[in-house]
Amino acid sequence: MSPAEKEAVQRFRADVVEPSMTKLVIVDFWAEWCGPCKALGPVLDKVAAEYADKGVVLAKVDTDKDQFIAAQFQIRSIPTVYAMFQGQLVADLTPARTEAQLKQMLDQLLRQLPIEGEAQSQEAELEPLIAMGEQVLAEGDAARALSIFDQLAEMAPDHHAVVSGRIRALVAAGQVDAAEAAIAALPEEVAKLPDIVRAQSALALARSAPAVDDLGPLEAAVTARPDDLQARYDLANARMAAGQRDAAADGFLSIVATERDWNDGAARQQLLKLFEVVGLEDPWVSAQRRRLSAILFG
Incomplete structure (x- = not known):
């Protein structure tokens, strides 16, 4: 290598390879005469600044001034944008020409790599x-x-x-x-x-399903009229508002078991809303889903 090429390699190692040991480095291959490069540049700058606290940094390689580096990466057209981590290329970001596209690709990489930010x-x-x-x-x-x-x-x-x-x-x-x-x-x-x-x-x-101060009258109504689905529904809603999710689920499921389409499926709809609130990945929700499936398809 010539002295100029050695200097280019040392500069690339300092600006890209060493930071990539702990961070995700976006490498932008560009040139002053390249119109698309000038259009993409501000997008890269903005996203890199927003993702700095997530361990993302931006390095720019001028393909005219650093022809040796561009040749090592076999750059045939610009702009070309790569992502590098721990000295290795991990993604070609070139297809991402908008802020949203670039963020989507970076988010995916950050979920997969042990970036320190x-x-x-x-x-x-x-x-x-x-x-x-x-x-x-x-x-x-x-x-x-x-x-x-x-x-x-x-x-x-x-x-x-x-x-x-x-x-x-x-x-x-x-x-x-x-x-x-x-x-x-x-x-x-x-x-x-x-x-x-x-x-x-x-x-x-x-x-x-607004909160009710006293569940007693609703409970009494269900006891007195066990076939009154509206009374059961009102009690289940009140129990749900009171944070009694087990009792609320029991109430809604009992309505579905008695008449699944009662009031246009109101009980099932409330139960599904409760699932969303608790969290669809929660084990409690999985257990209640199995109970619902057994009623609907058992």
Whole structure:
């Protein structure tokens, strides 16, 4: 190699290879005369800045000035964009020409690779705390769960699981208007995320099944009129609002077992909403789904 080529290799090692040992490096092969390169450049700059705390860095290689490096990567057209981790190419990002496409590809890589970034460190710190808040919420202690999620919101106000947990804790605590305001304040794209949809389901359920101070009259009505499906439905809704999910599920399932299409399938619909709120991956939901399937198809 010539002295210039050795210098190019050393520069590439310092700018790309060494950072890639712990970070995901986006390598942008470009040239000053390349129009598409100039169009893509600001997109790469913006996304790399947004993903910096996730361990993503951007390195640019001018194919005119660093022809030796471009030749080593067999660059035949530009822009060409690669992702490198631990000194190895892990993805061709060239097809991603929009911000959304690039983010989608980066998100997939970050899920697969052990990247070291501030966001990953924060996620590892938050995960057990979020789990604790969810457990407290599942146990029915809405006030304590809300306190936990309020503290987590101070640490990570934009974390989707934290936002969802806090909204659901507000609902469980009877602060339905505050929960609705919190959802309304979210950007449209965030409101479509699964965690937030779960919180929206909790709010919708609270609106359709408001809390009842005394379950006694509803229980008495069911005892007096066991064939009255509306009475059973009202009691199941009230139990659901009170956090008695086992009893609520029993009530809805008993209605489905008696008359599956009663009131246009209202009992089944409420049960499915309850599943969404608890979490479709929760073991409790899996058990109740099996009970429902046995009634519908057994």
